Amino acid sequence: MNSKLPRWAAALYGVVAAAIALGVAQLIGAVTSVQASPVIAVGGAFVDRTPPWLKEFAIRTFGQNDKLALIVGIVAVVAVIAAAMGLLSRYRLGYGLAGFAAFGVVGAIAAMTRPDAGQFDILPSLVGAAAGAWGLSLLFRDTSVPGYDADGRVLASVRTKEQGEGVAEPERPPIMRAGQELGYVDRRMVLARAGIGIGVAGVGALIGGVIGSRRDVEAARTGVARTLPRPAVAAKPIPAGADLRIKGLSPFVTPARDFYRVDTALAIPAVSPDDWILKIHGMVDRPIQLTFADLLKRPLIEADVTLTCVSNDVGGPYIGNARWLGARLADVLREAGLQKDADMLLSVSQDGFTCGTPVDIVMDGRDALLAVAMNGEVLPAAHGFPVRQVVPGLYGYVSATKWVTEIKVTRFDRDEAYWTPRGWSAQGPIKTESRIDVPKGADSVPAGRTTIAGVAWAQHKGVEAVEVRVDIEPWRQARLADVPGPDTWRQWSIEWDLPRGDHEIQVRATDVTGYTQTPEVAPPAPDGASGYHTISVHVT
Numbered sequence: 001m002n003s004k005l006p007r008w009a010a011a012l013y014g015v016v017a018a019a020i021a022l023g024v025a026q027l028i029g030a031v032t033s034v035q036a037s038p039v040i041a042v043g044g045a046f047v048d049r050t051p052p053w054l055k056e057f058a059i060r061t062f063g064q065n066d067k068l069a070l071i072v073g074i075v076a077v078v079a080v081i082a083a084a085m086g087l088l089s090r091y092r093l094g095y096g097l098a099g100f101a102a103f104g105v106v107g108a109i110a111a112m113t114r115p116d117a118g119q120f121d122i123l124p125s126l127v128g129a130a131a132g133a134w135g136l137s138l139l140f141r142d143t144s145v146p147g148y149d150a151d152g153r154v155l156a157s158v159r160t161k162e163q164g165e166g167v168a169e170p171e172r173p174p175i176m177r178a179g180q181e182l183g184y185v186d187r188r189m190v191l192a193r194a195g196i197g198i199g200v201a202g203v204g205a206l207i208g209g210v211i212g213s214r215r216d217v218e219a220a221r222t223g224v225a226r227t228l229p230r231p232a233v234a235a236k237p238i239p240a241g242a243d244l245r246i247k248g249l250s251p252f253v254t255p256a257r258d259f260y261r262v263d264t265a266l267a268i269p270a271v272s273p274d275d276w277i278l279k280i281h282g283m284v285d286r287p288i289q290l291t292f293a294d295l296l297k298r299p300l301i302e303a304d305v306t307l308t309c310v311s312n313d314v315g316g317p318y319i320g321n322a323r324w325l326g327a328r329l330a331d332v333l334r335e336a337g338l339q340k341d342a343d344m345l346l347s348v349s350q351d352g353f354t355c356g357t358p359v360d361i362v363m364d365g366r367d368a369l370l371a372v373a374m375n376g377e378v379l380p381a382a383h384g385f386p387v388r389q390v391v392p393g394l395y396g397y398v399s400a401t402k403w404v405t406e407i408k409v410t411r412f413d414r415d416e417a418y419w420t421p422r423g424w425s426a427q428g429p430i431k432t433e434s435r436i437d438v439p440k441g442a443d444s445v446p447a448g449r450t451t452i453a454g455v456a457w458a459q460h461k462g463v464e465a466v467e468v469r470v471d472i473e474p475w476r477q478a479r480l481a482d483v484p485g486p487d488t489w490r491q492w493s494i495e496w497d498l499p500r501g502d503h504e505i506q507v508r509a510t511d512v513t514g515y516t517q518t519p520e521v522a523p524p525a526p527d528g529a530s531g532y533h534t535i536s537v538h539v540t
Helices: 007-031 038-048 052-089 093-112 123-139 187-215 218-227 292-297 329-336
Strands: 277-282 288-291 300-308 319-328 344-349 354-358 369-374 388-390 404-410 433-438 448-457 463-470 490-498 501-511 533-539
Touching: 007 038, 007 052, 007 093, 007 123, 038 052, 038 093, 038 123, 052 093, 052 123, 093 123, 277 329, 288 292, 288 329, 292 369, 300 369, 300 388, 319 329, 329 369, 433 501, 433 533, 448 463, 448 501, 463 490
Parallel strands: 277 404
Antiparallel strands: 277 288, 300 319, 319 369, 344 354, 344 404, 369 388, 433 448, 448 490, 463 501, 501 533
16 A cells, blocks of 8 residues: 555556556567557457448548557557556555456457467567566555655654754644654655656567567568569550659559558568468368468569559549569469359458458459569568469459468358458449549649549459549540550549639549449448549639
């Protein structure tokens, strides 16, 4: 019991002890598995149980920072709970110790129930909780200075002769005399202890981060880059007219650093190519296991493919185009011997995410790849290193498994992928859509001739035409850029004389099949957004 400790100090001690717990857990997690650290494990469990509407809200509100927002939120909740544990520990230290025991149990359960859990993934939460409890015990050691009252004044019983020994001190009320039994809490000692605790937490987190970054296999990526085979079948050269080079218009090829990232992994999985194995099993005659070296020995195909996330709102940013290098997935499946009733490929990521891809789509001759490179470089860790799936014409949630480690050949009426029980369609062909990049919505533009430009996509069908209209004027045909094939987006532009005032600009695309995108507005769930991208501009 340390009830003489001020409430602010007790709350601070609780937060510092929690920081020690998280720092030590981060350190242990770097040695075992980053996904096993309690914040990541609990966050992953939260993501797995997030309803679709909340997921969409997070993506719309925080964009690609949604994972960071979740982690910050978890840490904030932990801080509040830890402060409460510190306050309770003023009265009985056992309350705080019980709180850390609960912390360890919750984190351990979250870590061990992850699909990719290892036998040591229980350790970060348990060791972190033990470190937090130890830190709390040390912090709550007596911080009072003997011989001083609650206001820091020397008690009469310890006055020296120089202070006037024998001089009677005026009688004080009992409530004031009670302070003599409490002792003076040294504020500097409180802050010093808190500083030491935060230092311990910071060192643990820093060392864990350094070890973790080493485990992100950047050295392995460098090694793979030196031995990456040349494509057996090179992609067609990108036409000179594929990029209209208009300021503000998305480039034809999206740099890897700018490529969107939407997935369920709070921490990027660290998969060594030396340990990577792809298992293909289920409704096949000959189950296959491929190592990374096996994959690189196969003929590698180069293909330009635009990927799109099903969470992309009309006019949204979750789309990008890249040149991919990989082995044909169809060839691997033929070697395994597909059974005739199979209609689904249930792919599994290193982090446990699952994805359901139609067999007939993969086997129809399109460039469905087990990709190992992106834009001429080894896959970045954030985009699936060492191997990911790329399937033209399907939204990413049913095709683009990153860090893929397993493919089960099955049926849609027997198995469900990750997003299906969460309200999303089992199959997700990409809808024909278009977007205005220039000008931006709410821009002010000068009156007169104005360039309107953007991109349109209809993967594996191809974009045939793009039309633009301003206000209620008739639709006009836009000029289309060249493309190397039907699997990429297509740039477009048009010149328009805009008078002064406020105007509304809309765009629509027509694909090669003759289908023109619908004006009917639909949200991303359950199978992709639809509607005309519409912006408002002020012309001066």
